[in-house]
Amino acid sequence: MIAGVILAGGLSQRMGGGDKCLLPVGGRPILAHVIARLAPQVGMLALNANGAPARFAAFGLPVLPDSVGDFPGPLAGVLAGMDWAARGGAELLVTAAADTPFFPETLVAELRAAARAEGLPLAMAVTRNASGGTDRHPTFGLWPVALREELRATLAAGQRRVVAFTEPRGCARAVFPQAVPDPFFNVNAPEDLAAADAFIAAASR
Known part of the structure; x- marks a missing residue:
């Protein structure tokens, strides 16, 4: 069984604070779009968020706060997802960002295929860019739950960068093609909300 965790534990500073995943896009909260895409791909699903969990009650997901203080990212x-997945008997965890309403519906399958093809324990989503290289999306990843104690120690040592943890342990790349909208388009600022609404409106015509 693969567990899924939606990462919504950030401070949303560029949106002025608050829960940007609850802002509406196409008539629904961004989080509703994320759940609709990830839930069919995993065996169990939770939300990583800090503060009062009751504000997410309408979505019916377990809410997992960070187990490390000071919002380390x-x-x-x-780590919160790994601990929860371990309690549920899952060996693998897939993470997705809570502010990204268009990510691929094949995310989990592509991450697993990349890890198997490269013989590596971890996998990360990347997309092709205009210069011929790739852009990394480190919050969209495949994580063996068995690495949770290593991750706990890494955070305790003050390391916060995703890539600094994944690269030394072997991280495959799941390459997704460019598309419109960008599959990993994320809502960081107010103008991004308008852009996301426009994408959805165009798709419904």
């Missing part, structure tokens, strides 16, 4: 959410 996505790795803290990954």
